[in-house]
Amino acid sequence: MKVFIAGLDTETNTFAPIPTGRHAFAEGFIAHGDATRRPENYCSAQLNVWRRRAEERGWEVAESLCAFAEPGGIVVRSVYEEFRDEILADLRRAMPVDIVALALHGAMVAAGYDDCEGDILARVREIVGANVPIGAELDLHCHITEAMLRHATALVAYKEYPHIDIPARAEDLFSLLADAATGRTRPVMASFDCRMINTYRTTEQPLRGFVDRMLALEGRDGILSVSLGHGFPWGDVAEIGAKVVVIADGDRGKAERLARRLGEEFVAMREAIAPRFLTMDEALDRALAIDGGPVVIADVSDNAGGGAPGDATFFLKRVRERGLRNVASAFYWDPVAVRSAMEAGLGATFELRIGGKSGPASGDPVDLRVTVKGLADRLTQRFGQAPVEMGASAWVAADGIDLVLTSLRTQVFHPEGMTGLGLDPTRRKLVIVKSTQHFHAGFAPIAKAILYAAPPGALSPDFTAIPYSKLTRPYWPKVADPFA
Numbered sequence: 001m002k003v004f005i006a007g008l009d010t011e012t013n014t015f016a017p018i019p020t021g022r023h024a025f026a027e028g029f030i031a032h033g034d035a036t037r038r039p040e041n042y043c044s045a046q047l048n049v050w051r052r053r054a055e056e057r058g059w060e061v062a063e064s065l066c067a068f069a070e071p072g073g074i075v076v077r078s079v080y081e082e083f084r085d086e087i088l089a090d091l092r093r094a095m096p097v098d099i100v101a102l103a104l105h106g107a108m109v110a111a112g113y114d115d116c117e118g119d120i121l122a123r124v125r126e127i128v129g130a131n132v133p134i135g136a137e138l139d140l141h142c143h144i145t146e147a148m149l150r151h152a153t154a155l156v157a158y159k160e161y162p163h164i165d166i167p168a169r170a171e172d173l174f175s176l177l178a179d180a181a182t183g184r185t186r187p188v189m190a191s192f193d194c195r196m197i198n199t200y201r202t203t204e205q206p207l208r209g210f211v212d213r214m215l216a217l218e219g220r221d222g223i224l225s226v227s228l229g230h231g232f233p234w235g236d237v238a239e240i241g242a243k244v245v246v247i248a249d250g251d252r253g254k255a256e257r258l259a260r261r262l263g264e265e266f267v268a269m270r271e272a273i274a275p276r277f278l279t280m281d282e283a284l285d286r287a288l289a290i291d292g293g294p295v296v297i298a299d300v301s302d303n304a305g306g307g308a309p310g311d312a313t314f315f316l317k318r319v320r321e322r323g324l325r326n327v328a329s330a331f332y333w334d335p336v337a338v339r340s341a342m343e344a345g346l347g348a349t350f351e352l353r354i355g356g357k358s359g360p361a362s363g364d365p366v367d368l369r370v371t372v373k374g375l376a377d378r379l380t381q382r383f384g385q386a387p388v389e390m391g392a393s394a395w396v397a398a399d400g401i402d403l404v405l406t407s408l409r410t411q412v413f414h415p416e417g418m419t420g421l422g423l424d425p426t427r428r429k430l431v432i433v434k435s436t437q438h439f440h441a442g443f444a445p446i447a448k449a450i451l452y453a454a455p456p457g458a459l460s461p462d463f464t465a466i467p468y469s470k471l472t473r474p475y476w477p478k479v480a481d482p483f484a
């Protein structure tokens, strides 16, 4: 038996002003067939699982490209095509193969390709033929399309947000593909379109219980896998929205019935699971009313992980206007400011212009007289177990406000992005982080309370106002009942 593995992963915010090209992938990760011999990241983590599982069985592994870029704007066409064609060329060379396992995102859009994953899966299917199981592990922030469902044997999405279960889902997908390849099962997929566009936290009820029930349904009564694609709201593509995918063993009707049942259950929960966001002032008022700290406030509108620039200044400006002190805020993507801080040196005090550089969605730059409190040539923070690069980074302080500036664009995952510079967030009253939900895994253990705020910004969660041009179906929350 021979298993072909590859990964190509980025999430595309088609409304973001930052093109995703060769530099974005180079800053993320690119490995031409040797990702599993390098330090693990969240994309190669899946390939590592698949290689280990195959080798435990004495199966041969053909490893191709593994590449990811921080979410951003539309992927440059030639960059996408070159990566895709590298995978396809490696696959042709590796043929015949018995299993194809791919680490994809599900919301990647390139110029001329609204559905990159569907395109890849179709071309892979063309090469391997109808009978070889093809599986893709997807981020739950995916657009599950007809092309993906048609050409893949199995689509398995992360179940958790924050995405703490990437290796666990890779294990699931491998088992599914191995059983199919050895003739033990005959996977058939069905999906249900929930016609919902929003973001959802699996850490909170009632969605927590729904996810636990999805897990409990798997592996019994002929059900092989249950996924809920939450969808990615900032993609202007026709097939956007939340979808349930069920894989059953040989019985398509069973898969269809369960997908519909779970989908309808999810639709019925919509008002209860819609995340509520505070205004900046509501969040600050509520945080100040809480005894002790740190109170962690998520700035969800400037989350680089959803393709936002990560240099918005709305919150910083408001905190200064209110004269608040003992506040830490991170990360501001500002390579120019980092360079100036490095040049000035540790302990230096000087005038620094911070943020607001990427476009109108980032607000105006803020000019501060800062003191450089910490510097690092190369800093990382954990996402799950894998280190995420932040590049050269600086901790600067002004008037009781501590800011972490980075030269690579990334959302806040973990406090070690602050402690690595010597900034201790547990000693601050307020910690404002640019992230929608991934910060939760790292910050919940140190937070007195967690609040979610939606200032203006590129990732503003006003889902009734996103200017979709290709979506033709009704969707909630634009309409109260999308099935009426």
Ligand SMILES: [Zn+2]
Pocket (backbone or CB within 6 Å): 139, 140, 141, 163
């Ligand atoms: Zn995601």
